[in-house]
Amino acid sequence: xxxxxxxxxxxxxxxxxxxxxxxxxxxxxxxxxxxxxxxxxxxxxxxxxxxxxxxxxxxxxxxxxxxxxxxxxxxxxxxxxxxxxxxxxxxxxxxxxxxxxxxxxxxxxxxxxxxxxxxxxxxxxxxxxxxxxxxxxxxxxxxxxxxxxxxxxxxxxxxxxxxxxxxxxxxxxxxxxxxxxxxxxxxxxxxxxxxxxxxxxxxxxxxxxxxxxxxxxxxxxxxxxxxxxxxxxxxxxxxxxxxxxxxxxxxxxxxxxxxxxxxxxxxxxxxxxxxxxxxxxxxxxxxxxxxxxxxxxxxxxxxxxxxxxxxxxxxxxxxxxxxxxxxxxxxxxxxxxxxxxxxxxxxxxxxxxxxxxxxxxxxxxxxxxxxxxxxxxxxxxxxxxxxxxxxxxxxxxxxxxxxxxxxxxxxxxxxxxxxxxxxxxxxxxxxxxxxxxxxxx
Numbered sequence: 001x002x003x004x005x006x007x008x009x010x011x012x013x014x015x016x017x018x019x020x021x022x023x024x025x026x027x028x029x030x031x032x033x034x035x036x037x038x039x040x041x042x043x044x045x046x047x048x049x050x051x052x053x054x055x056x057x058x059x060x061x062x063x064x065x066x067x068x069x070x071x072x073x074x075x076x077x078x079x080x081x082x083x084x085x086x087x088x089x090x091x092x093x094x095x096x097x098x099x100x101x102x103x104x105x106x107x108x109x110x111x112x113x114x115x116x117x118x119x120x121x122x123x124x125x126x127x128x129x130x131x132x133x134x135x136x137x138x139x140x141x142x143x144x145x146x147x148x149x150x151x152x153x154x155x156x157x158x159x160x161x162x163x164x165x166x167x168x169x170x171x172x173x174x175x176x177x178x179x180x181x182x183x184x185x186x187x188x189x190x191x192x193x194x195x196x197x198x199x200x201x202x203x204x205x206x207x208x209x210x211x212x213x214x215x216x217x218x219x220x221x222x223x224x225x226x227x228x229x230x231x232x233x234x235x236x237x238x239x240x241x242x243x244x245x246x247x248x249x250x251x252x253x254x255x256x257x258x259x260x261x262x263x264x265x266x267x268x269x270x271x272x273x274x275x276x277x278x279x280x281x282x283x284x285x286x287x288x289x290x291x292x293x294x295x296x297x298x299x300x301x302x303x304x305x306x307x308x309x310x311x312x313x314x315x316x317x318x319x320x321x322x323x324x325x326x327x328x329x330x331x332x333x334x335x336x337x338x339x340x341x342x343x344x345x346x347x348x349x350x351x352x353x354x355x356x357x358x359x360x361x362x363x364x365x366x367x368x369x370x371x372x373x374x375x376x377x378x379x380x381x382x383x384x385x386x387x388x389x390x391x392x393x394x395x396x397x398x399x400x401x402x403x404x405x406x407x408x409x410x411x412x413x414x415x416x417x418x419x420x421x422x423x424x425x426x427x428x429x430x431x432x433x434x435x436x437x438x439x440x441x
Contacts, residue, residue, distance in 0.1 A: 033120050076332055142305065145401050146301045200282070234255055310410065
């Protein structure tokens with residue numbers, strides 16, 4: 001362990017000795033502040049702060065990730081090309097210790113970069129609030145974070161399969177259409193049924209907030225809907241009631257379509273189980289559409305802004321660990337130009353993972369065939385190869401006051417990241433251990 005620490009400290013010092021480290025840190029500070037003051041929202045102080053912090057943090061995080069990618073390639077490749085790796089291996093030190101030491105040194109530099117970025121954006125936010133003369137009463141909610149709770153509803157794919165089997169047993173499937181066309185039509189029909197609220201009707205959603213929900217300080221109901229007439233004010237009644245208790249709360253609201261609105265719900269509505277029913281009844285309202293996943297959500301108070309920021313940057317730091325491991329691994333196998341190109345391609349593919357996933361989902365409901373199957377396999381294979389390298393979805397959560405939950409991150413990002421980091425890191429250490437080095441002359 002002492003040898004790994006020595007190599008890590010040397011790697012960190014070399015970054016600053018040639019001026020690269022100082023230049024990167026200065027650029028991070030400038031980028032964070034410049035993007036913060038360049039971004040614009042709707043002139044509401046709370047919204048301005050959240051959007052500017054999100055953009056400033058995203059830009060300096062991506063910049064630091066790219067710098068780490070190239071620095072990790074250089075750290076390994078230059079030592080090999082300049083025969084420094086030959087000298088290191090002549091001492092009683094294992095090659096995996098060299099790899100781990102360099103990785104640790106670059107990770108220490110990434111911690112410094114994150115700290116500089118946080119300070120630059122935080123100073124910019126403090127300056128912006130101090131220079132803003134508008135009412136600051138709405139900033140009280142900025143220092144709290146909330147856990148997002150979605151209504152309990154089965155997936156669309158499961159509903160489609162259930163309806164397809166039911167109609168197949170009852171003999172109601174059309175005989176002049178193929179199976180994929182029937183499923184596509186059922187998907188459209190069921191999506192419409194689960195989202196549409198007819199005039200004069202009401203709809204109920206069920207939530208499970210957990211057993212500790214009644215001890216929290218704040219509960220918010222967020223809703224948004226679509227309607228044909230965007231400028232028509234819609235009136236309705238929200239009813240929130242405990243599923244297994246007497247607590248309930250009723251509130252009449254007015255809102256325009258295509259806007260996001262929030263209602264504060266008393267905690268007294270919750271029971272010990274944390275299960276609640278939320279019902280909406282329109283008052284002379286037109287046909288409304290509550291989109292799946294975004295139409296209605298509950299926000300439960302879950303700690304402070306600072307604790308959430310700390311959790312978010314821990315996750316980003318793990319992301320940087322995978323980036324450094326990738327750069328060092330490809331630099332061990334290839335020359336620097338090739339390693340830089342390969343690692344950049346992997347990083348860009350990881351950034352576009354969401355787009356490729358949407359394409360793959362669309363192909364699942366298209367007409368089957370050899371070309372479609374081949375395209376779907378190639379896209380899903382590429383997504384699998386790069387999923388662990390994509391930026392975790394935490395920056396928007398931190399800036400938006402949404403709690404960073406490690407449990408939900410594991411399902412959305414963490415499992416693929418762990419596999420990716422283990423495979424890339426293990427491959428890099430094995431490659432460096434097995435690599436043949438030319439003799440010194």
